Every structure is written in C-alpha cells, then in structure tokens.
Amino acid sequence: MKDLVLHSLKMHKVQTVSVTLSVALSVMTLFALVLVYGGVQGGVQLNAERSGAQIMVVPTEAAAELSGEDLLFTGAPASYYLSDDVAQRIAGTEGVTRMSAQFFGQTLDASCCSVDTASRLIGVDFTTDWTIQPFAHIDIPDHLAADEVIVGASTAGNVGDAITLLDNQYTVVDRLEPSGSDLDFSILLDIDVVRDICSASEGLAYLWDKYGDPHELVSCILVDYEDESQYNRLITRLGNIDGVRVLERSTLVSEAQGQLETVFAILLGAGVLMLISTLAQLFARFYSCVWDRKSELALYRAIGANRSQLRKLIGGEVAAIVAIGLVVGLVLGVILYQALIGMLQSGTAFPFASLSIGMMVIVGVAFAVVFALIALAAIAVPLSQLGRLEPSLVMQQGDID
Amino acid sequence: MYIEAIDLGKSYDGAVVIEHTSFRADEGESFAFSSPSGSGKSTLLSMLGLLLDPTSGSVVVDGQEAGALSDDARSDLRLRTFGFVFQHTQLIGSLRAWENVATPARFAAKLDFDPEERAKQLLCELGLEDRQNHYPFQLSIGQKRRVALARALIMKPQILIADEPTNDLDSSNAASVTEALFGHAQRGGILLYATHDQQLLERATRVMRLNGKAFEF
Numbered sequence: 001m002k003d004l005v006l007h008s009l010k011m012h013k014v015q016t017v018s019v020t021l022s023v024a025l026s027v028m029t030l031f032a033l034v035l036v037y038g039g040v041q042g043g044v045q046l047n048a049e050r051s052g053a054q055i056m057v058v059p060t061e062a063a064a065e066l067s068g069e070d071l072l073f074t075g076a077p078a079s080y081y082l083s084d085d086v087a088q089r090i091a092g093t094e095g096v097t098r099m100s101a102q103f104f105g106q107t108l109d110a111s112c113c114s115v116d117t118a119s120r121l122i123g124v125d126f127t128t129d130w131t132i133q134p135f136a137h138i139d140i141p142d143h144l145a146a147d148e149v150i151v152g153a154s155t156a157g158n159v160g161d162a163i164t165l166l167d168n169q170y171t172v173v174d175r176l177e178p179s180g181s182d183l184d185f186s187i188l189l190d191i192d193v194v195r196d197i198c199s200a201s202e203g204l205a206y207l208w209d210k211y212g213d214p215h216e217l218v219s220c221i222l223v224d225y226e227d228e229s230q231y232n233r234l235i236t237r238l239g240n241i242d243g244v245r246v247l248e249r250s251t252l253v254s255e256a257q258g259q260l261e262t263v264f265a266i267l268l269g270a271g272v273l274m275l276i277s278t279l280a281q282l283f284a285r286f287y288s289c290v291w292d293r294k295s296e297l298a299l300y301r302a303i304g305a306n307r308s309q310l311r312k313l314i315g316g317e318v319a320a321i322v323a324i325g326l327v328v329g330l331v332l333g334v335i336l337y338q339a340l341i342g343m344l345q346s347g348t349a350f351p352f353a354s355l356s357i358g359m360m361v362i363v364g365v366a367f368a369v370v371f372a373l374i375a376l377a378a379i380a381v382p383l384s385q386l387g388r389l390e391p392s393l394v395m396q397q398g399d400i401d
Numbered sequence: 402m403y404i405e406a407i408d409l410g411k412s413y414d415g416a417v418v419i420e421h422t423s424f425r426a427d428e429g430e431s432f433a434f435s436s437p438s439g440s441g442k443s444t445l446l447s448m449l450g451l452l453l454d455p456t457s458g459s460v461v462v463d464g465q466e467a468g469a470l471s472d473d474a475r476s477d478l479r480l481r482t483f484g485f486v487f488q489h490t491q492l493i494g495s496l497r498a499w500e501n502v503a504t505p506a507r508f509a510a511k512l513d514f515d516p517e518e519r520a521k522q523l524l525c526e527l528g529l530e531d532r533q534n535h536y537p538f539q540l541s542i543g544q545k546r547r548v549a550l551a552r553a554l555i556m557k558p559q560i561l562i563a564d565e566p567t568n569d570l571d572s573s574n575a576a577s578v579t580e581a582l583f584g585h586a587q588r589g590g591i592l593l594y595a596t597h598d599q600q601l602l603e604r605a606t607r608v609m610r611l612n613g614k615a616f617e618f
Contacts, residue, residue: 004507011495299491302452303505304480304556306473391479392453 001309005316015285020325022281026274027329027367032336033267034363036344039354055223056247057090057238058082062219079104079207081217082243089241090221095234097226100128101218105194106204119155120186121165123194131222132188135176143190147171150188153178163187166197263344275374282321282378286314287385294389301391310386318375326371330364402482402559403427404449404591408458410614411444418444420457421615424607428559431583431592433602436611442595443488443564445616449593450483450562451475462560480508484553486563486582490545492537492552499524499533502551509556516555523551527581543574550581561585563594567601579604 009016062080087101105121124132127142136150137159144150149163149170157163157172164170165187178184189197195214198204211217225234238246297310305313341354355363403425410420418441426432434442447453449460451467460467462482467475492501499520506516524533527547537545546566553561563582567575575598583604586592594601602608609616 001507004504007496007500295491296493299493300504300508301476302450302479302485302487303508303552304476305508306476308473309476309508390453392447 001312001316004313005320008313008317009320012285016321019278019281019285020321020328022274022278023322023325023371024329024332026271026278027326027371028332028336029267029274030271031330031333031363031367032340033264033271035333035337035355035360036267036340037264038359038363039341042355054225054249055235055238056249057086057221057223057241057244058219058247060243060245062245079106079204081207081211081214081219082221083212084216084218086241086244087218087221090223090238093234093237093241095225095227095230095237096223098128098130098224100130100222101125101191102129102220102222103191103194103198103214103217104219105198106201119152120182121194121197122186122188123191124188125191129222130224132176132183135179135183136174137177138174140174144173144188144193146190146193148173148189150174150176152176152184152186152188154184155187166201168197267340279374279378282318282375283381285321286318286379286382291385297386297389298391301389307386310389311383314379314382314386318379322371322375326368330367334360402463402591404463404560404593405461406449406458407461409445409448409455409460410457411441411448411453412456417614419448419614419616422458422609422617424609424616424618426591426593426607428589428591429586430606431586431594431604433605433608434593434595434610434616435597435602435608436595436616438597440611441614442611446562446564446593446595450485450560451479480505480556482559484556484558484561484585486546486549486553486561486566488564488568490537490542490549492545492548494537497534497536498529498540498548501537501548502555504552505556519555520551523554524548527551528577541574543570543577546570546574546578547581550578554581554585558590560591560593563592565596566594567596567598575600 059080059082081103084101087099090096091099102125103123105123126132126140126144129140132150133140135153140150147168147170149157149165149172151157151163151172151174153176155175157175159172159175161172162169163172170189176183192215195217199208199214208214223238225231235246235248238244297313300310300313301307405423405425407423409422411418422445424432434445436442444453448455451460451462454468462478465478467478470478492498493504496504499517502520502523503516506512506514506519521530521533524530524547527550529544529547529551532540532544532548535544537548540548550563550566553563561582566578566582570578579601582592582594586606594605596602607618609618611617
C-alpha cells in the first residue's frame, strides 16, 4: 500500500508539489503569526500583571527625541536627566501613592564588559521601587551592596556568577523572570552605585557638564496611584510640572497594540486566504484524483482491493502531503517569526515575551491537528465517491494512464 | 472448488441484458461464452467475477452465495479466488510490467510468496523475461495481454476469467495466450472466457451461446 501511495504521489508530481507548497505556506504564515501574536500578547500581559508602574515621568527632551513606546517598552538609550528636585515635587503631588526614581547609565556590550548582548545599566532606588520585585526570586533588600547586581532574563550571568562591568567585578544575586520589556536586557544596580560609575566615566563627562552632578539627577520616575477617579487629574497635575512628559502605560500599550493589530490583520487575512486556498487545493486535488483515476481505482477494486484499502490509499496520499507540508511549514514559520519580530521591532516598540519551546510545540501540535481536520474535510467528498465506485466499471475502460 | 450461476439475470433501467442463465463449472473445466458484440458477455463475466450484482438469480462460489457476502468478503474472494484478464488489458501506464503484475499482491494482508519474484517468474514463463522493466507503452498488444495474464495469475487464483483474451492478437501471440489460459485449467483451475475466436471456442470443455437473453449450452 505504501508503494502505491508513493507511486501515486510521484505520478502526480505537479499537483503534489503544488498542494504540499500550499500547505507549507499556510502553516508557515499562520504559525509565525500565532507566535508573534502570542509573544506580543504575552509581553503586554506580563507588563500589565507584573509591572505596577502605570505612569512614567521622563524629561521633556527625552520624550521629544524618543517615542513613548521606545521609552516604556524597549529601553532605548535615553541620556537625558531630570533634577532630583522634580522627583521631590512628584512625590508631593496629590494623588501619587508611591513613586520611585531610576537612573539610566550607559549601554554595555562585550567590548567593555562580560556581557554577550547589549545590556542597559540601570540604577534603581530599591528603597522605593515596587516594579522589580514581582520579577525577582529573592526579597530584594533596600540597598544592594556596591558589588551586587540583578540581571534581566535575557542578560548574561546566572546567580552567583561574577561579571565584569567597566573594569569592576560584580556578583549576580538574582536573575529576573522575563518581562517582555527592556528590563530583560538590563543590569540593575543600586541607584547610587550607577551614579558613582557614571560620574567617574570620562566618556559621560559631557553629560554632567550639561546636567550637573549625577548624584542629584534621575532619568525617569515611576508613579503609582490608587484613586482611579482622580487619574485624569493626576495626569494633568504631573504634566504641569516643568520639564517633564508623562507617559501613560495603558495609553501606550493600547497604541502599540493598535499599530500591531493592523499588521496582524493583514497577516491574518493572508493566512486565512492561504488556508482557504489550501482547503480548495486539497479538495480539488483529491476530488479530481478520485474522478480522474476512476479506472485505476476500479481496477484495484476488481483485483481485490476493498473500500477501506482505497480509502487508505487516498488517505495515505493526503497524510503524506499534509505531513510534509506541516514539517516544512513549521520550520519556515519559525524563520518567518524571527524575521517578523526583527521587522516589527525595528519599526515600532512594543512589549514582547516570546513563547516557550513547550508552548511552541503545543502550537505546532495544534496546527497538525487543525490541518489533519482540514485534510479530512477536503477528502470527505472524494472518500464518499470511493464508496460508490463499482468495480465493474473496469470492464468498460480502456488502458489506464 | 466450483462456481455456479443460478438463474442469473441483469437489467439496466428495466432493459433486460441477460436472463435465466444457469450453469456449474468444476475444477479443470473451461467454459466459453459466445454471442455477438455488445450482447452481454462482459456483463455476464462481471457478475460471475463478483464485479457486478445480478438483478436476479445468484452466483455461488464453492458453496458460498456471493450475494450474501459483505463487500469486504467479496473483495477478499476476488483477491484470493479470481484472476481477471480484461479485454483492454487495463495495465497501469506508469507502472513497469512486473509492477503491474505484482499490483494485486499489494492488497493482500498475507502472502506466501515474494510478489516481485513471482511477478518476474510469471513474466518469464509467458516469454516476457526481457520486458519485465518495460512500461505498457513500450509493449505490443500481445505482450500487454500476456502481462495482464500474469497479473491475473499472481495470486494463484482457482477461477480465471478472461474477456476476449485473443482479440486483436496475431496468431503467434494468440496461441501463446491460449496455451497459458488452458494451462490454468489443465492444472485444475476453472477457466471462464468470452470470445468470438472459433479456435478458442473449440478448446472449451463447454460452450454457452446466447439464445434470446439467456446463455445456453
């Protein structure tokens, strides 16, 4: 039976390749789409669930240079600073229940440090911060020791490792859970330690000439509130503070999602069209297969094949085509997924948390099931035709091509 | 082993093609069916080979009434007990000669022989040892008929059914095919065939001719 299936596939090469390609392209598009969409949704969810800062206050000039999404989600290098006084004013603003300052240092890479990917050095005021703890495995103390760092999920270094940053050695005390944001690519130190490092950096001296002593500066201020009804007033009050721009997470998240939804809609449309095309091709392939091969199938019936064997013959062809298309499609889907992520992230900023390998496998298996069902739907009519095929037909036919 | 037709009849949309045909063929017998073209020989052979359900009467194969069998059981009976040589050979153009011969074996759950080996052996016995790997389009009509005959014999059937087996063949090829067919009967098999060929009719143990709509001795 296997030989006959292979023979049939070989004998209908063009159709076989065309349908297999169609299945592969559908799987590729939809699989990549699901992975990207899942990653974005995961990133948004992680941000919403674990990051308590609904409001971020940054210097106006930083906001002028970079989009809110860049500042909030991707941690684009923003060497702009606010006076520490602003932080005090924000703390005293009516409606603010808690706030915490961060100080952005330089972006580190392998040329200066023992990191394998570009990592952002961030000083955190752990005495007031509430945004990092949800991602941590330890109870973060109010002050990290001067030689202690916490690393983001995508940054080099495991707990207990010694890493070198700008000629100094530090010990990793925790590795955070993925956040889907710039935090994954950050190295966190106590805010004063980062200020010391930056103050001593000759390369950053021009900044301190402009902004003043780094020990009296902050890069951004995370703000939290409780009274939902006062939210708009709070935003107005914060916006009235000179030299700052207020970034609202909910607005930015929905804007980022809105931008991505257009892309997703296009991709989803393409994916659905390909799915319909695949269904139609599978149907046409096997409908015509049964119709055009009536003589051959009737001959098989006449020489002893039962209906079940003919169904296995047709089913085997479908299974082979769908299986090959699936495998090729899933592999291409992963490649397309990586390309899409690269393209999307270069064009817009959004929180992203890639699906785990286990989840990808589950999605892959789900695709296999869906396409198996599609294939079954496509061959339902041809299979029922087979049931009505009279073996005596063979007596009326000529040679079989 | 025997095959028996009991008051066999077939109608299409009320038009009677065959009626009241009865006979019994036992091991070693060869039955020839003769009638003008288009008068129902192929229909009769189809019913005898369990390819077509009769409108009336029944076919009994070694005590089993075919009409009472399930479709799967009839398929199995066709596979194990019957061999067919169709009028137009019905070879599959994309398969080599030996692959065509081995095709029925692919539908058998169990075999006591190697299909490729037996297919090639049968082709050798029929004088086609140098045509085993040829495709049907590379064969003459006589060679194709012998390939079809080898295919009919591969499952070692007890009943061989042939529809106009020497039609379109030259005398040499016709003789070769005829010998192979009657060799089957001589080895204890049953041969049922339709033909216009006078020489072939003369070789039959019994000849049934169409009288009205019934085949009679």
